[in-house]
Amino acid sequence: MVRLEWPLHVVRRVAVAVAAAVVAGAALWLGVGWLQERLSTCAEGVVERGARDECVGVTDGAYAFAPDLDEVRKKIREENARVLAAADREPYVSVAYLTSFTTTADDSNSAEGVRHELQGAYLAQYRHNRGDLSATPKIRLLIANAGSRSAQWRYTVDELIARKGAPDRLVAVAGLGPSTDENLAAVRRLSENGIAMVGATMTATDIQNIDGFVRVAPTNVDEAYAAAGFLKRRGSATAVVIQDVAQGNLYASTLGTAFTEAFQDGAQHKLVAERMTYDSSVGSAWQNELRYMPGQLCLQRPQVVYFAGRGRQLTHFLDALSNRSCTEQKFTVFTGDDTTNLTAEQIAHAAETGVEVLYTGLSHPDMYRTSPQAVSAPSAKNFQPGGLLDQWFPRDPRYDGGALMGHDAVLAAAQGIQMAARWQGKVDGAAVGRMFHQMDGSQQVAGASGFISFQNNGNPRNKAVPILRLTAAGQAEFVEVSAAEGKPPEQQ
Numbered sequence: 001m002v003r004l005e006w007p008l009h010v011v012r013r014v015a016v017a018v019a020a021a022v023v024a025g026a027a028l029w030l031g032v033g034w035l036q037e038r039l040s041t042c043a044e045g046v047v048e049r050g051a052r053d054e055c056v057g058v059t060d061g062a063y064a065f066a067p068d069l070d071e072v073r074k075k076i077r078e079e080n081a082r083v084l085a086a087a088d089r090e091p092y093v094s095v096a097y098l099t100s101f102t103t104t105a106d107d108s109n110s111a112e113g114v115r116h117e118l119q120g121a122y123l124a125q126y127r128h129n130r131g132d133l134s135a136t137p138k139i140r141l142l143i144a145n146a147g148s149r150s151a152q153w154r155y156t157v158d159e160l161i162a163r164k165g166a167p168d169r170l171v172a173v174a175g176l177g178p179s180t181d182e183n184l185a186a187v188r189r190l191s192e193n194g195i196a197m198v199g200a201t202m203t204a205t206d207i208q209n210i211d212g213f214v215r216v217a218p219t220n221v222d223e224a225y226a227a228a229g230f231l232k233r234r235g236s237a238t239a240v241v242i243q244d245v246a247q248g249n250l251y252a253s254t255l256g257t258a259f260t261e262a263f264q265d266g267a268q269h270k271l272v273a274e275r276m277t278y279d280s281s282v283g284s285a286w287q288n289e290l291r292y293m294p295g296q297l298c299l300q301r302p303q304v305v306y307f308a309g310r311g312r313q314l315t316h317f318l319d320a321l322s323n324r325s326c327t328e329q330k331f332t333v334f335t336g337d338d339t340t341n342l343t344a345e346q347i348a349h350a351a352e353t354g355v356e357v358l359y360t361g362l363s364h365p366d367m368y369r370t371s372p373q374a375v376s377a378p379s380a381k382n383f384q385p386g387g388l389l390d391q392w393f394p395r396d397p398r399y400d401g402g403a404l405m406g407h408d409a410v411l412a413a414a415q416g417i418q419m420a421a422r423w424q425g426k427v428d429g430a431a432v433g434r435m436f437h438q439m440d441g442s443q444q445v446a447g448a449s450g451f452i453s454f455q456n457n458g459n460p461r462n463k464a465v466p467i468l469r470l471t472a473a474g475q476a477e478f479v480e481v482s483a484a485e486g487k488p489p490e491q492q
């Protein structure tokens with residue numbers, strides 16, 4: 001074999017060329033990666049994720065996840081900037097409000113509802129920082145979007161965990177969205193990382209006994225018992241339960257079971273048929289299932305149909321029921337708090353079916369006017385006509401109760417922060433989480449949705465539950481205040 005020998009100067013040129021090619025290739029690869037990262041970044045801490053390229057993550061108000069949030073996020077950003085500007089004189093920590101801020105038709109919560117939640121959260125921040133409840137440390141309020149149906153919860157939660165240290169000093173997360181498997185997973189991960197949590201609208205009874213987690217919303221069991229108590233006082237003797245059996249719908253499964261247990265008490269109040277079910281996870285088949293149910297109800301003739309399903313499925317069921325063959329038979333449909341997430345148009349349409357629709361809400365501003373002893377006056381007044389929210393966000397009706405629940409969730413977190421700060425210099429999530437267990441008696445949370453103290457499992461004690469009726473005007477009409485034990489707690 002002939003051995004080839006290259007001149008030294010040629011070898012050097014080849015080596016230089018190869019090295020240059022390697023460097024250029026690496027630079028191109030890094031450049032593409034950098035460009036892709038830049039293209040996927042919506043703002044600091046916010047990136048595009050998922051099939052819909054949703055902007056998810058955490059912002060201090062500098063970024064609006066949806067156009068209709070622009071007004072409230074500007075106020076939050078201004079307040080956060082004010083807190084930072086005074087940081088050398090007054091210490092601060094951060095609380096994040098986490099939910100699905102980029103909702104779609106697949107979400108049980110509505111864009112209107114989550115906007116109202118954020119408005120209420122800002123009100124609580126304002127009251128704690130420089131309003132009637134002024135205390136230290138001050139609170140920066142972060143806005144955290146987990147995406148539609150919380151599909152991107154892991155990225156957003158990891159971003160929150162990363163903000164436990166300076167400069168954010170995150171100690172608590174409020175909101176947390178509806179009762180779903182994704183949101184439960186988010187709660188567990190936050191708990192594992194020592195962050196305190198206050199659920200605003202999460203009601204599934206199974207979500208409990210998690211370190212650092214409490215909720216200001218009544219559980220499904222409490223809602224069901226409050227509903228059953230109201231119906232019995234009203235004279236209703238017979239009922240049938242319709243329940244969504246979709247896997248992962250913790251809301252529906254616990255609601256249907258709880259009402260069954262609460263309503264039946266022998267011959268006087270009974271279910272006249274076996275529980276009727278549908279599965280909302282099976283394409284559009286659930287709509288067909290609901291269409292066939294009125295025929296069965298015409299045979300069973302219950303006074304009350306208890307619908308344990310999401311609000312958007314309720315509207316389909318009511319359409320089917322309005323076309324029943326037994327038009328002379330009057331039905332009352334009673335359901336849970338997810339009805340709150342219906343839009344004004346959907347509420348009006350539901351009322352047009354001619355069927356009376358009642359439901360247990362999470363809160364309602366009229367609770368203060370009709371049952372002032374059941375709520376905190378200083379808190380509730382902010383939600384009345386001419387109150388602070390009306391001044392800040394006029395022409396935005398808040399009958400869905402979302403603003404009250406968002407406010408009370410952040411208010412509970414703020415109270416935990418204040419209590420922890422009294423006895424230790426540095427406030428962290430674990431300390432705030434422990435303070436929730438001390439919120440009883442004179443330390444109960446003076447909420448706009450009711451007076452709140454927490455059981456050891458994180459559930460509120462005998463929380464006030466408003467009974468609401470859908471009206472043709474597209475509003476939720478207040479009927480009365482109920483509670484699992486009949487009467488809610490009052491100020492102590």
